[in-house]
Amino acid sequence: MRVPTVLVLPFPAQGHVNPMAILSQKLVEHGCRVIFVNTDFNHTRVVSSMAKQQHSIDESQIKLVSVPDGLEPDDDRHDFVKVCEATISTMPTSLEKLIEDIHGKGEDRISFIVADFCMAWAMDVAAKLGIKGAIFWPASAAVFATMYNIPKLIDDGVINSDGSMLTTTKTIQLSPGMLEMDAGALFWLKMGDTVNFKPIFDYMVRCVQSLNLAEEWLCDTTYELEPRVLTYFPKILSIGPLLRSYDNTNATSRSLGQFWEEDLSCMKWLDQQPHGSVTYVAFGSITLFDQNQFNELALGLDLTNRPFLWVVRQDNKLTYPSEFQGHKGKIVAWAPQQKVLNHPAISCFITHCGWNSTMEGLSNGVPFLCWPYFAEQIYNKSYICDELKVRLELKPNENKLVSQWEIKKKLNQLLSDEQMRARSLELKEIVVKNVSDQGSGSSNNIRRFVKWLKS
Numbered sequence: 001m002r003v004p005t006v007l008v009l010p011f012p013a014q015g016h017v018n019p020m021a022i023l024s025q026k027l028v029e030h031g032c033r034v035i036f037v038n039t040d041f042n043h044t045r046v047v048s049s050m051a052k053q054q055h056s057i058d059e060s061q062i063k064l065v066s067v068p069d070g071l072e073p074d075d076d077r078h079d080f081v082k083v084c085e086a087t088i089s090t091m092p093t094s095l096e097k098l099i100e101d102i103h104g105k106g107e108d109r110i111s112f113i114v115a116d117f118c119m120a121w122a123m124d125v126a127a128k129l130g131i132k133g134a135i136f137w138p139a140s141a142a143v144f145a146t147m148y149n150i151p152k153l154i155d156d157g158v159i160n161s162d163g164s165m166l167t168t169t170k171t172i173q174l175s176p177g178m179l180e181m182d183a184g185a186l187f188w189l190k191m192g193d194t195v196n197f198k199p200i201f202d203y204m205v206r207c208v209q210s211l212n213l214a215e216e217w218l219c220d221t222t223y224e225l226e227p228r229v230l231t232y233f234p235k236i237l238s239i240g241p242l243l244r245s246y247d248n249t250n251a252t253s254r255s256l257g258q259f260w261e262e263d264l265s266c267m268k269w270l271d272q273q274p275h276g277s278v279t280y281v282a283f284g285s286i287t288l289f290d291q292n293q294f295n296e297l298a299l300g301l302d303l304t305n306r307p308f309l310w311v312v313r314q315d316n317k318l319t320y321p322s323e324f325q326g327h328k329g330k331i332v333a334w335a336p337q338q339k340v341l342n343h344p345a346i347s348c349f350i351t352h353c354g355w356n357s358t359m360e361g362l363s364n365g366v367p368f369l370c371w372p373y374f375a376e377q378i379y380n381k382s383y384i385c386d387e388l389k390v391r392l393e394l395k396p397n398e399n400k401l402v403s404q405w406e407i408k409k410k411l412n413q414l415l416s417d418e419q420m421r422a423r424s425l426e427l428k429e430i431v432v433k434n435v436s437d438q439g440s441g442s443s444n445n446i447r448r449f450v451k452w453l454k455s
Ligand code: UDP
Pocket: 013, 014, 015, 016, 018, 019, 258, 282, 283, 284, 285, 286, 287, 311, 333, 334, 335, 336, 337, 338, 353, 354, 355, 356, 357, 358, 360
């Protein structure tokens, strides 16, 4: 059977690159060859973090290549307005040139493109070059369905054509039987108080226009987590949870996609902690704290009087409060999160509710304290608290701060709730069944997708 060469194109953010790197690994395991396209900026980080960890990659399986992101070297790559504008104005041309160069060298013939939903314009490039394509969405099917329905939501008068909410719209329900979504939680409205959401909304609308050029829509979810959405939108193929395979000796680099070097010293530290004792605290790759909130969190962790493993990224340029002792904790700049969550010492996860973190926590049966910051995290929080009913929410006080007392109170409440723990373990069983070798659901969907790729 022929070996298809698949070009994989993530949006340039950690929470998009990671799951697409794992998807690439799965495609390789199923007999495909992958060309993984990062932006130049992220490519340098990925290659450097792999080199520091002495992880190498078999280029006959996955080749890492890159294109410019259209930004200046010093531009803020967490400024999504800038990122979206530069992406749409420069990357389609760069991608087309990259593919033509690859074909020109005669080494590879790209048979298929899998592009991130947020890079769906790549389907236009694919169509122009006569290549078939699929879309991948690294978040919930519910948010995918909402975005796909933006034109309908405008036509039905649910939202305005600039993405703003009608004052009369309180909740959105895409179809009868589906969960009602708080209209204020539409992710482009949650990009931050000072961010102009309009260019981000326009960018997403542009991406939605290309969706129907894609043959398949893949999503990092499972049927059991989102049965109603997946039943109503059968074109969305659940292939989650996308988890790194650490054991497979044939696997490509275990850390592929990580922008930062993983600090493995925390695994040894975890080995020394009692089972079910450690609070894991991590807020993904983008969230930044202000100093007051950072202080409350640090003091809150002390106050819990329990061991904690806390990820404080180096771009969080903050100082620890003078009263902070931290003697029960371990602080790292970047953790091997999936390994950490799988460690028996972990008791719970204080999280910003990024979808990858959510899926990783669910797959390990770890109860969550939810502390969402922006974008679709607000919806994810509602979903895991209200629909799955396995999490508690950290609530800000009148000064918009989650206080140290709130952290202690909710952590104690969470850890003493036996039902919540049992429900988390139940969900774990259901979710990971999807990815076992003989598994149904997501495993079947990936097998079906690859079979179709090879046909
Ligand atoms: N992650 C990690 N080490 C850390 C923190 C996060 O490997 O110390 C990974 C995590 O496993 C996840 C990704 O970074 O795959 C973060 O994605 P998520 O969607 O949770 O949040 P985002 O970064 O997009 O806000």
